Amino acid sequence: QCDSLFGVYLGGLFLCASVVEDVENKKEAGQMSEKTVMVTKQAEVLTVTLHRPEALNALNDEMTEELRQVLEAAAADASVRVVVLTGSGRAFCAGGDLNYLESIAGTAEAKAFIEEVGNLVKIIREMPKPVLAKVHGVAAGAGFNLALACDLVIASRSAKFAQSFAKVGLVPDCGGLYLLPRLLGMHRAKELMFIGDAVTAETLYEWGLLNHLAEADELDEEAGFWAARLAIAPPLALAKTKAALHASQEANFEQMAQMEAQLQALCLETEDHQEGVAAFREKRKPAFSGR
Numbered sequence: 001q002c003d004s005l006f007g008v009y010l011g012g013l014f015l016c017a018s019v020v021e022d023v024e025n026k027k028e029a030g031q032m033s034e035k036t037v038m039v040t041k042q043a044e045v046l047t048v049t050l051h052r053p054e055a056l057n058a059l060n061d062e063m064t065e066e067l068r069q070v071l072e073a074a075a076a077d078a079s080v081r082v083v084v085l086t087g088s089g090r091a092f093c094a095g096g097d098l099n100y101l102e103s104i105a106g107t108a109e110a111k112a113f114i115e116e117v118g119n120l121v122k123i124i125r126e127m128p129k130p131v132l133a134k135v136h137g138v139a140a141g142a143g144f145n146l147a148l149a150c151d152l153v154i155a156s157r158s159a160k161f162a163q164s165f166a167k168v169g170l171v172p173d174c175g176g177l178y179l180l181p182r183l184l185g186m187h188r189a190k191e192l193m194f195i196g197d198a199v200t201a202e203t204l205y206e207w208g209l210l211n212h213l214a215e216a217d218e219l220d221e222e223a224g225f226w227a228a229r230l231a232i233a234p235p236l237a238l239a240k241t242k243a244a245l246h247a248s249q250e251a252n253f254e255q256m257a258q259m260e261a262q263l264q265a266l267c268l269e270t271e272d273h274q275e276g277v278a279a280f281r282e283k284r285k286p287a288f289s290g291r
Contacts, residue, residue: 035051035066036050036051036052036060036062036063036066036067037049037050037051037063037066037067037070038051038088039070041080043231044079044080044081044082044231045080045081045082045083045084045224045227045228045231046074046077046080046082046083046084047083047084047086048067048070048071048074048083048084048085048086049086049087049088050063050067050085050086050087050088050092050093051087051088052088053087053088053089053090053091054089055094055097056087056089056090056091056093056094056137056138057087057088057089057091057092057093057094057143058093058094058095058096058097058098058100059093059095059096059097059117059142059143060097060100061100061113061116063097064113064116064117064120065116067120068116068119068120068123071083071120071123071124071127072123074127074129075123075126075127075128075129078290080129081129081130081230081231081233081235081290082129082130082131082132082227082230082231083127083129083130083131083132084131084132084133084134084223084227085124085131085132085133085134085146085147085150086133086134086135086136086223087135087136087137087143089137090136090137090138091136091137091138091139091143092133092134092135092136092137092138092139092143092147092159093139093140093142093143093146093147094138094140094141094143095140095141095142095143095144095164096117096141096142096173098168100113101113114173117142117173117174118173118174118175120146120149120174121145121146121149121174121175121179122175124146124149124150125149125246126243128235128239128242128243129235129238129239129242130151130152130230130238130242131149131150131151131152132150132151132152132153132154132223132226132227132230133146133147133150133152133153133154133155134154134155134219134220134223135147135153135154135155135156135159135161135201136155136156136158136159136216136219137156137159137160138159138160138161138162138198139159139160139161139162140160140161140162140163140164140198141162141163141164141165141172141173141174142173142174142176144161144162144163144164144176145172145173145174145175145176145179145180146174147161148175148176148179148180148183148209149174149175149179151242152211152212152226152230153209153210153211154210154211154212154213154214154219154222154223154226155201155204155205155210155212155213155214155219156201156213156214156215156216156219157201157202157213157214157215157216158201158216159200159201160198160199160200160201161198161199161200161201161204162192162196162197162198162199163176163180163192163193163196164196164198165193165196166193166194166195166196167196172193176193180192180193182249183209184207184208184209188207201213211226212226232285232288233288234270234272234273234276234286234288234290235272235288235290236267236270236272236290236291237267237270237272237273240263240266240267244256244259244260244263247259270291271289271291272286272288272289272290272291275287275288275289276288
């Protein structure tokens with residue numbers, strides 16, 4: 001039972017601002033780590049885990065700042081070839097921390113916070129390496145849009161997604177107004193954003209919004225498989241391809257043709273290209289160095 005004014009019903013799941021208070025109380029009692037973003041690295045894959053599980057990983061100012069720092073460090077770290085973004089506990093990310101948003105409503109801090117959340121999407125999109133979202137549980141509001149910002153989305157079949165902003169009288173943020181209509185089309189974007197109901201991962205997969213689905217107990221393995229494949233791909237070529245694909249959303253054909261020629265000329269001079277050709281001729285797997 002959720003008695004909080006800020007409880008939001010999403011297809012059988014209550015998101016309650018009161019759980020945020022529980023998190024803060026546990027922190028004060030020394031029962032929780034102060035870190036709201038956890039990082040682990042295996043070979044060239046960096047896993048970034050949103051870590052406010054009692055709050056379903058809802059975004060507040062602390063988590064947003066920590067996530068920004070982690071993502072910027074990952075972008076600059078040449079030893080990281082792939083970033084996996086996920087959440088701890090029962091959810092990927094339940095969106096904005098309603099308790100925190102209520103505390104800053106009507107202040108200049110509110111606009112600044114929303115801008116910082118949107119900046120996370122900018123960092124992910126501009127990162128010169130693939131970012132893979134591994135989604136379980138609920139991805140609601142800004143959490144949905146964080147997943148959309150990633151280059152690949154791997155989800156549990158039981159996951160649910162919701163553009164839940166309208167449920168609490170808000171407009172979509174975290175890049176959603178830009179991303180969703182481009183990825184899904186205007187009419188479906190309007191339906192999801194106007195109504196705000198939860199949608200199953202199965203439905204979004206059928207609509208082409210998710211790359212792959214897995215059973216809940218096989219999600220780590222599925223995401224690991226795709227992260228490993230990306231990690232052995234040529235880093236420079238992937239970085240340039242990602243940037244070009246994003247540029248294509250605003251460019252015309254002539255501009256993209258020119259960009260293709262420019263980028264291809266650069267890639268033809270790289271050691272990775274030479275290695276790829278040599279591996280092809282020698283019938284072996286290439287070992288790309290990122291040079």
